[in-house]
Amino acid sequence: MAIYETLGRYYDALVKDEEASQSWVDWIESFNPGSDFFELACGSGEITERLAANHTVTALDLSQNMIDAAKAKEGARDIVFVQGDMRDLHAFGQYDAIGCFCDSFNYLDGMDEVKAFFAEVRSHLKEGGLFLFDSHSLCRLDEFEDDYTEAGTFDDGTQVQWIISAEEGKIYQDFAFYFDERTVEEHHVQTVFDPEQLIEALGKAGFELLSISGDFGEAPLDDCEKYFIAARAV
Numbered sequence: 001m002a003i004y005e006t007l008g009r010y011y012d013a014l015v016k017d018e019e020a021s022q023s024w025v026d027w028i029e030s031f032n033p034g035s036d037f038f039e040l041a042c043g044s045g046e047i048t049e050r051l052a053a054n055h056t057v058t059a060l061d062l063s064q065n066m067i068d069a070a071k072a073k074e075g076a077r078d079i080v081f082v083q084g085d086m087r088d089l090h091a092f093g094q095y096d097a098i099g100c101f102c103d104s105f106n107y108l109d110g111m112d113e114v115k116a117f118f119a120e121v122r123s124h125l126k127e128g129g130l131f132l133f134d135s136h137s138l139c140r141l142d143e144f145e146d147d148y149t150e151a152g153t154f155d156d157g158t159q160v161q162w163i164i165s166a167e168e169g170k171i172y173q174d175f176a177f178y179f180d181e182r183t184v185e186e187h188h189v190q191t192v193f194d195p196e197q198l199i200e201a202l203g204k205a206g207f208e209l210l211s212i213s214g215d216f217g218e219a220p221l222d223d224c225e226k227y228f229i230a231a232r233a234v
């Protein structure tokens with residue numbers, strides 16, 4: 001079962017947070033990203049539709065169910081959505097800014113994929129273009145050393161159990177959806193990267209680091225959930 005095949009249908013019900021989405025957009029806009037914006041791994045489009053109020057937005061995601069959820073939103077009218085893999089952007093042009101938000105970057109599997117991804121992003125940015133993304137902080141490995149479990153029931157009666165755990169530089173998210181007649185499981189693996197290695201790889205890929213901060217710039221790097229990273233193509 002592909003990731004987000006079932007979760008894509010319930011993603012907003014599980015994690016949608018209007019205030020957080022607005023904070024994302026405020027953080028993005030603080031870097032003046034220009035007019036053409038390419039959002040990678042746009043998911044259900046909560047950030048995407050807000051960006052579309054001020055930018056021409058192209059949005060890509062691996063999961064058709066996530067794209068379908070995004071497309072159904074009121075602010076999605078003028079957004080070009082594409083189903084695809086952010087590790088292969090050969091079909092796309094060049095943009096003023098490229099973003100990848102809210103844990104999506106962490107689906108990359110190891111530094112070799114990160115280096116190839118940075119090179120791919122760099123080649124689709126105009127000179128001076130912005131690259132904005134976040135990455136799980138190293139603190140999350142300690143946080144999920146003991147399993148974290150959440151459970152709930154969706155409006156259609158489907159029950160869900162969600163277990164997050166961490167081991168050896170990876171975060172595992174295991175979902176079980178209990179439908180009337182069957183149970184569907186989804187297993188997600190995310191990599192937690194060393195920020196020093198990310199910064200070094202950005203430099204080698206042709207980026208100047210503009211800023212790295214914790215949680216929308218509101219937390220120190222050694223005590224935050226996510227590193228927020230802004231870089232410029234040089």
Ligand SMILES: C[S@@+](CC[C@H](N)C(=O)[O-])C[C@H]1O[C@@H](n2cnc3c(N)ncnc32)[C@H](O)[C@@H]1O
Nearest residue numbers: 041042043061062063066085086101102104107
């Ligand atoms: C945690 S969700 C975040 C979605 C969205 N960025 C947001 O802010 O809500 C992660 C998303 O990454 C997408 N994704 C994971 N790997 C991908 C890949 N290789 N290419 C494109 N999308 C990917 C998933 O389909 C999912 O929609």
